[in-house]
Amino acid sequence: MSQKDKNIALLHQIFHKIFVLLDDGDRRALKQANTTPSQFNLLRTLNEGDSQGLTITDISNKLLCTRGNATRMVRRLEKQKMVEIGNDPTDQRLVRVRLSQQGTQRLKIAETELINSIIARFASLNDESHQQLLTLLNQVAVDLEQELSE
16 A cells, blocks of 8 residues: 555545544533534534425435434424424325424524534634635545535
């Protein structure tokens, strides 16, 4: 294996380690808001969705999970009164899921906890380092997306 190949393998290891550390930091921050990352993503998805709410199929497509998994998450959040479930006004066979007032409040708290945590975790880098890292990581993301689409 050439030195270039070794460096590329090391980059992958570092990216993986960063992913694990970021995920752990996000989990810790969201725990302060009594929310899991999956619940946070569902609440955020509903907040960004249609004012009529989203169907289970919409949710599963946006969260890249099965409809069964989406249904379980919605039911858990319904028990916590974070979401409301109602019928679709145009098709009674469909169920629409909307954020409740409590869900909106929980989302705001979770977003605040998460952003404060993210800022703290990147505080050791100066503005120039942030910009350099953004440029390089954007290029990696573009390259990976392009490879996946081929």
